[in-house]
Amino acid sequence: MSPQDIELFVALARARAGLKIDPAKTYLIESRLGPLARRENFPGIPEMAAALRSLREEKLIWAVVEALAQGETGFFRDRAPYAAFAKELLPTLARLRGVEPIRVWSCACGTGQEAYSLAMIAEEADGLPPGTKVELYGSDISERSLEKAQSGLYTQFEVQRGLSIRKLLQHFEKVEDNWRLTPRIRQRVRWRRVNLIADLTIMGQFDVIFCRNVLSMMDMPYRRRVLESLAALLPADGLLILGEGETAEGSTEAFRPVTGRPGLYVRNPAYRAVAA
Numbered sequence: 001m002s003p004q005d006i007e008l009f010v011a012l013a014r015a016r017a018g019l020k021i022d023p024a025k026t027y028l029i030e031s032r033l034g035p036l037a038r039r040e041n042f043p044g045i046p047e048m049a050a051a052l053r054s055l056r057e058e059k060l061i062w063a064v065v066e067a068l069a070q071g072e073t074g075f076f077r078d079r080a081p082y083a084a085f086a087k088e089l090l091p092t093l094a095r096l097r098g099v100e101p102i103r104v105w106s107c108a109c110g111t112g113q114e115a116y117s118l119a120m121i122a123e124e125a126d127g128l129p130p131g132t133k134v135e136l137y138g139s140d141i142s143e144r145s146l147e148k149a150q151s152g153l154y155t156q157f158e159v160q161r162g163l164s165i166r167k168l169l170q171h172f173e174k175v176e177d178n179w180r181l182t183p184r185i186r187q188r189v190r191w192r193r194v195n196l197i198a199d200l201t202i203m204g205q206f207d208v209i210f211c212r213n214v215l216s217m218m219d220m221p222y223r224r225r226v227l228e229s230l231a232a233l234l235p236a237d238g239l240l241i242l243g244e245g246e247t248a249e250g251s252t253e254a255f256r257p258v259t260g261r262p263g264l265y266v267r268n269p270a271y272r273a274v275a276a
């Protein structure tokens with residue numbers, strides 16, 4: 001790749017998805033775009049860059065952006081947020097909401113493991129008030145990732161990461177060398193392609209938003225925009241859950257941290273008052 005090719009890819013990722021790609025990390029760019037170039041029948045990445053310049057084809061542009069947006073994911077990754085959701089957040093919200101559904105959004109969920117982890121928790125939850133309803137939504141910018149998520153089909157390697165044998169046997173079915181989530185779990189999640197730097201008001205309101213391991217990939221102005229858009233989707237007692245090591249502090253005043261709970265945030269009432 002030439003420096004001009006790298007500059008093109010970095011600029012597209014930032015403009016279309018708010019991503020901050022380090023141009024010095026050529027190995028990262030090559031590892032993500034190499035398979036795409038082969039899939040699109042280009043001899044190599046430079047030829048794909050040339051096609052982007054000459055054709056400006058939207059489908060190819062988005063394929064590049066989606067490939068660069070790929071992140072690592074896994075079932076029950078960093079277990080603390082899931083334990084908090086199962087033992088504290090879900091029971092508390094169930095008491096507060098009564099017959100109203102508890103709406104949970106796993107945004108930038110990649111190939112779906114986070115959303116399905118939440119679905120397994122909702123399925124196994126006991127002791128909740130009768131009639132408790134949990135509505136789960138999963139989204140990502142990548143159509144390819146969402147197709148895999150909707151299929152609910154995962155490799156042996158993917159299910160070994162984060163799943164106990166009990167959960168695997170309880171919620172999956174063996175399909176040749178792979179494992180597919182049961183229809184009951186798959187049907188718990190509704191899927192939608194969402195670009196987090198676009199208008200998010202179409203998503204409606206949520207009680208809990210999992211936005212983990214994506215803000216750290218974004219340029220600061222876009223990080224602020226996403227956080228403030230998410231704040232507008234939460235009620236006063238709604239909760240935002242960020243990834244391990246991620247923080248909303250320093251990006252915006254739309255949220256304030258929950259004391260002693262790293263990664264857990266509530267809306268800042270003072271910010272909303274000023275914004276209004």
